[in-house]
Amino acid sequence: MEFSHVSVLLQETIEQLHIRPDGIYVDGTLGGGGHSYEICKRLSEKGRLIGIDQDADAIAAAGERLKEFGERVTIVRSNYCNMRRELAALGIDHVDGIVLDLGVSSYQLDAADRGFTYRVDAPLDMRMDQRQTKTARDIVNGYTEHELYRVIRDYGEEKFAANIAKHIAAAREKKPIETTGELTEIIRGAIPAKIRAVGGHPAKRTFQAIRIELNRELEVLKNSLDDMIDLLNPGGRICVITFHSLEDRIVKTIFKTNENPCTCPSNFPVCVCGKKPKGRSPIRKPIAPGEEELVYNKRSKSAKLRVFERS
Numbered sequence: 479m480e481f482s483h484v485s486v487l488l489q490e491t492i493e494q495l496h497i498r499p500d501g502i503y504v505d506g507t508l509g510g511g512g513h514s515y516e517i518c519k520r521l522s523e524k525g526r527l528i529g530i531d532q533d534a535d536a537i538a539a540a541g542e543r544l545k546e547f548g549e550r551v552t553i554v555r556s557n558y559c560n561m562r563r564e565l566a567a568l569g570i571d572h573v574d575g576i577v578l579d580l581g582v583s584s585y586q587l588d589a590a591d592r593g594f595t596y597r598v599d600a601p602l603d604m605r606m607d608q609r610q611t612k613t614a615r616d617i618v619n620g621y622t623e624h625e626l627y628r629v630i631r632d633y634g635e636e637k638f639a640a641n642i643a644k645h646i647a648a649a650r651e652k653k654p655i656e657t658t659g660e661l662t663e664i665i666r667g668a669i670p671a672k673i674r675a676v677g678g679h680p681a682k683r684t685f686q687a688i689r690i691e692l693n694r695e696l697e698v699l700k701n702s703l704d705d706m707i708d709l710l711n712p713g714g715r716i717c718v719i720t721f722h723s724l725e726d727r728i729v730k731t732i733f734k735t736n737e738n739p740c741t742c743p744s745n746f747p748v749c750v751c752g753k754k755p756k757g758r759s760p761i762r763k764p765i766a767p768g769e770e771e772l773v774y775n776k777r778s779k780s781a782k783l784r785v786f787e788r789s
């Protein structure tokens with residue numbers, strides 16, 4: 479299957495990165511290489527782009543797309559939480575810009591065998607990194623009903639989490655749940671018909687929740703952002719595109735804390751904790767896609783771009 483993915487907030491991200499032709503840039507979620515391609519176009523022979531992705535298909539597709547830039551590009555198959563270590567292995571300790579375009583690519587969503595979506599009947603997989611052994615099948619069949627409830631409630635923000643978990647637990651008593659199609663039917667049966675008729679797809683939130691849990695998406699993001707800010711040279715920027723409020727809240731909080739890290743009580747006349755701001759966000763509000771982008775790329779609907787500049 480051809481790797482197809484329309485990059486979200488592409489021009490806005492490139493503008494915000496303030497690319498220096500001889501700078502070093504990292505794309506921590508390389509995907510099809512859409513953002514990386516635009517960065518590379520702006521680099522001189524001295525500039526460098528390090529592209530990281532944990533998905534073998536993305537690595538292959540981006541490698542092909544970026545090959546015209548030759549030595550300027552280095553592609554690494556890894557989790558972006560290992561960014562510091564991967565850069566150190568390349569002899570790099572600081573960079574001029576970082577991009578994270580979170581979540582899954584359209585290619586991953588549409589692939590017949592990856593099991594990310596309720597739209598395609600496939601084995602329950604959902605691994606972004608195919609080297610990982612745990613799959614969505616292990617979560618659906620192996621978590622207790624209460625654990626499933628917690629995942630679906632917290633990561634899907636699903637009102638019917640308890641009922642969905644109950645239906646899954648009952649169904650797997652008869653036989654293990656193997657496919658996205660089976661899971662979708664079970665979820666459908668757990669959501670009242672009246673709600674099903676008006677809301678979005680009944681399985682959307684549960685699939686999102688299982689994917690986030692399996693790939694530890696929020697944990698990885700939370701544990702990586704501070705380190706990425708530390709990797710930036712003065713004036714360097716990190717641009718993060720999120721697709722739901724759970725991710726966005728993490729980015730917003732971490733950027734704010736780095737802008738104002740002081741933990742002294744508000745009635746202290748001077749700061750005694752000694753924590754200094756590491757930089758600031760150059761934009762007052764997150765950037766959302768414009769009307770034109772929303773027309774040609776529906777997937778961009780919930781996207782938000784946040785930016786932090788290192789001082």
Ligand SMILES: C[S@@+](CC[C@H](N)C(=O)[O-])C[C@H]1O[C@@H](n2cnc3c(N)ncnc32)[C@H](O)[C@@H]1O
Nearest residue numbers: 485507509510511512513531532533557558579
């Ligand atoms: C939305 S796509 C990126 C698309 C890319 N910006 C483009 O324009 O072509 C997200 C990509 O990030 C990868 N990804 C998500 N979380 C990751 C992580 N923690 N470490 C490495 N790659 C990750 C996914 O495998 C996927 O290929």
